[in-house]
Amino acid sequence: MYELLFNNFEKNGLDLDTAERELIQSFFKHRKYRKNQYVVQQGDVSKYETFVNKGMLRTYLVDDIGQEHTMKFSPEDWWAGDLYSFTTGNPSSYNVQCLEDTEVLQISQPDMELLFARVPKMNLYFRILYRNSVIAYNRRVAATLCNTALERYLEFLNKYPHIQQRVPNHLIASYLGIAPQSLSRIRKQVLVKS
Amino acid sequence: MYELLFNNFEKNGLDLDTAERELIQSFFKHRKYRKNQYVVQQGDVSKYETFVNKGMLRTYLVDDIGQEHTMKFSPEDWWAGDLYSFTTGNPSSYNVQCLEDTEVLQISQPDMELLFARVPKMNLYFRILYRNSVIAYNRRVAATLCNTALERYLEFLNKYPHIQQRVPNHLIASYLGIAPQSLSRIRKQVLVKS
């Protein structure tokens, strides 16, 4: 149940002994959700940082005029959660919803603080994790500034081919920041060209 | 020369004793740039993470058709640099340019690794720093997905009033992802309404 998480720790340069692993395990709660259930809802506090073991989560928000905008897809081996709400305890403006039946490991904010106190090298892991996240966001902002919708769509396909097959197009459109009709037209262009 | 940096460490929960401070100082190089000089240029490796002591930096990139897009402004007490290039050693796609005469403190990638080895609690500082950066990028992506150019402009003014007074409007436009003419029209609207 914890293999994927510990593998992820290792991938990011973390060496853990048995005692540490047991301690870490004790901080994480295993939880199963069914498709369409919510892990967090707009207005709630995002109490946990959530590591996806199996399935897929989608983080989105709803704007003033009722439109949904997808911030992020989280398949297996990714984290999800609203870091702002988690850190400050303020209500989240995001919804985190299951696109499939999903199994996760969750750690609460106080437990995370304890974890840092007891296993200081977790600071290294999260430093690397957040650093990579900053790099990814950089790219995304750069893409929205520099690229057309078509280019951003192709980049998305390229980068997340596995996600594309598991997620309906209108959600991809809402991630790219375009209307589903526009994505449909773009897809037609791509077909013609190839 | 190091007060601002150490203050920043403290603000982010870092307690340092004299020995640690001296060690840390020895890793940072002080450097002065004149207005319009480049700290990093597209194609170079971003060898340093740069903390701004005085002045203002602007990180931007140039797209296929020669347009500039501003990723970030870094006034005093902020960091600048391309984290991707810094981490991997690959060439950067960004330019980092001085908008004013600027004084910085720089640390190289190998020195940063040494720093983490010698002062492990620096992991905590950068974890927090990157975490806050992730939160800020989240907001920015959410704003580009949810808000109109007008709303994004008002949010920018609200959040960085100090920057607005020190930076020409066409650079703000390139940060917001709109043409300078569009920003000019938006500013006219704002005047009429108030």
Added chain:
DNA sequence: CGAAAATTTGACATGACTCAACTGGAGTGG
């Protein structure tokens, strides 16, 4: 099978871009 959701298509509206010209201020040099 049948209902609901997703996708596609068409017609039209609109916000933002481009190109081009003009204004106004800052700085320079005669």
Added chain:
DNA sequence: CCACTCCAGTTGAGTCATGTCAAATTTTCG
């Protein structure tokens, strides 16, 4: 002190990409 240049900012006209609304079609799934 004035003429000149340079650059930022503004304004207008025309264009284009993308959005909206509405309807048709296809797919999914109970």
